[in-house]
Amino acid sequence: MEIPYAITARSDTGLWNAKIGIWLFLASEVMLFGGLFSGYVFLRMGVGDIDNPWPERQLPILPGFINTLVLIVSSVLVVFAWASLKLREYKKYQLYMAGVILCALAFLGIKSVEYWGKFTHYGVKLSDQTIFEGYVHKNTIDFEATDLLLDPRQTRLNILEGLEEGQEPLFKTPDGEEVLLNTAWLRSYRVQARNALVEAQRAEIEAAEAEGRPASPPTQLERLTLTAVKPLKFAFNPKRVRSYSADQVIYQDLHSVQGKLVDDSIVFEVHDINLQSVKDQENALAWQFVDDGIKKQFFDHQAKILKDTEERGVKPDEYELNVLKHVHGHAREPGPAGAEKQKGGAAEEEPKEVKPDTGGATDAASPDGDHHGDEYPVVTIPRAMKLFMSNHGPAYNTYYSIYFTLTGLHGLHVLGGALVLAYFLFFNKKLYLQNPEHLANRVEVGGLFWHFVDLVWIFLFPIMYLM
Amino acid sequence: MADSAEDIRKHTKLYLNVLYALIVGTFITVGAYWFIDVGGEGFSVGDAVLGLLIATTKATLVALFFMHLNHEKSLIYKVLLFTFFFFLGLMFLTLFALWDPIQEILGVGY
Numbered sequence: 001m002e003i004p005y006a007i008t009a010r011s012d013t014g015l016w017n018a019k020i021g022i023w024l025f026l027a028s029e030v031m032l033f034g035g036l037f038s039g040y041v042f043l044r045m046g047v048g049d050i051d052n053p054w055p056e057r058q059l060p061i062l063p064g065f066i067n068t069l070v071l072i073v074s075s076v077l078v079v080f081a082w083a084s085l086k087l088r089e090y091k092k093y094q095l096y097m098a099g100v101i102l103c104a105l106a107f108l109g110i111k112s113v114e115y116w117g118k119f120t121h122y123g124v125k126l127s128d129q130t131i132f133e134g135y136v137h138k139n140t141i142d143f144e145a146t147d148l149l150l151d152p153r154q155t156r157l158n159i160l161e162g163l164e165e166g167q168e169p170l171f172k173t174p175d176g177e178e179v180l181l182n183t184a185w186l187r188s189y190r191v192q193a194r195n196a197l198v199e200a201q202r203a204e205i206e207a208a209e210a211e212g213r214p215a216s217p218p219t220q221l222e223r224l225t226l227t228a229v230k231p232l233k234f235a236f237n238p239k240r241v242r243s244y245s246a247d248q249v250i251y252q253d254l255h256s257v258q259g260k261l262v263d264d265s266i267v268f269e270v271h272d273i274n275l276q277s278v279k280d281q282e283n284a285l286a287w288q289f290v291d292d293g294i295k296k297q298f299f300d301h302q303a304k305i306l307k308d309t310e311e312r313g314v315k316p317d318e319y320e321l322n323v324l325k326h327v328h329g330h331a332r333e334p335g336p337a338g339a340e341k342q343k344g345g346a347a348e349e350e351p352k353e354v355k356p357d358t359g360g361a362t363d364a365a366s367p368d369g370d371h372h373g374d375e376y377p378v379v380t381i382p383r384a385m386k387l388f389m390s391n392h393g394p395a396y397n398t399y400y401s402i403y404f405t406l407t408g409l410h411g412l413h414v415l416g417g418a419l420v421l422a423y424f425l426f427f428n429k430k431l432y433l434q435n436p437e438h439l440a441n442r443v444e445v446g447g448l449f450w451h452f453v454d455l456v457w458i459f460l461f462p463i464m465y466l467m
Numbered sequence: 468m469a470d471s472a473e474d475i476r477k478h479t480k481l482y483l484n485v486l487y488a489l490i491v492g493t494f495i496t497v498g499a500y501w502f503i504d505v506g507g508e509g510f511s512v513g514d515a516v517l518g519l520l521i522a523t524t525k526a527t528l529v530a531l532f533f534m535h536l537n538h539e540k541s542l543i544y545k546v547l548l549f550t551f552f553f554f555l556g557l558m559f560l561t562l563f564a565l566w567d568p569i570q571e572i573l574g575v576g577y
Contacts, residue, residue: 031557045565462518
């Protein structure tokens, strides 16, 4: 049965089915993106309460600029592809449509590079609001364990993820039996322990019945303490640690190790120093980690901007004024020990029970490439001095949350649109031979969606990159 | 809708002109960011208005010529009229939130 008005228009509306369908769909898309844009405005207007200062104009413009041009060119190519079908020039249609797909791939490629840069670029906020931006060299809680307390309610042994390479998890049970700890052993231990409990309970019930008294309630499985044959070195991902102290680490899976905390500092390669929210910049915590030359660079940079803007009679940009980019110099000697002696009392305290970071801090994640060099200071920050640490992903601040939401959703639209257009290009030749007008209609509908995607980007580019 | 072969050939040149206009518009957007500073150093409301004006002009060109809204059937315009109305509503939600009388009475809020 032929579906009516798939190719020819209805006489009353003058439209064929898919045409009205795509416009209704685009209307719903306008509402979807409209809601998110409205959310962006809301977050930005309420920034004083949430995330002060709002990061303005901090993204590199070039990738966004190139992507804008790429989408514009792809938009005109899709119109040409449609026009070629109307003129029954299939070869030209193929060429134009291939161009559209290439543009889509280029857009997604550039976007991926941009995202990768954000996910590998980190920021650490110290307790006085100093922000170091750069790359993480080490972010682990290093611990030397002598005992492991197993929670027999768990079937997993995730705690062993933290075991440093080249060591075998060899332990002795309280009975003196030597075991190589793994999930299979844990599970068999659980089965045995439970069976023993069930047996004990059964015996208790029988005895209680015989004695004519109520049976005592069943007992629970108890924690099992395993003693390491040789002390084991762990380097825990702080995100997976439930809590830790100088002699214990409780892991996310509720198993814990006992022993001694070796090191819980963060080693960080500083590229930029942001003192935008620091009240007393002269005595900022930043200067406890980097040498005096860098401090001088910062204040020289500030003086230069102030002089320049004063001469021009304009107000200085707060971000430019308070951020030193591409820091050159060295970490302060002797590193954190010197820092701890100075102010910043939190660092002097013994590590307390600290809740793990929920802000997206991950394992040491220095990217490969040319980001690293001797010119950037590599500082060691006691974890207790850190307020927050994250890569520049959605968790970094409100701006990055909305940036990833909007550009991510837009990127998915580009991917979806490209897949549909690629389907038309590679699988619709038969349709063209049967009824070229049908394929032209399909391409027109796909093209309308593609133009909408371009249209959204036309707004996203200035809003996200330039404002 | 430009459906005849002759019409389509005629429109090809127009599409190219729109492409050039959009490219120029993109350069103007970035140029305004670098060289025109409305209301002092750094970002200001003036910069936002200017940026959005250029973006709206570019979006209008895409909608009118690439999406053929310069000569479309009336039903599509009706659909878009509703969409525009509700889109405005969404945008004003932000302002409604900021004009919240309860917060004013309590003396809290932004």
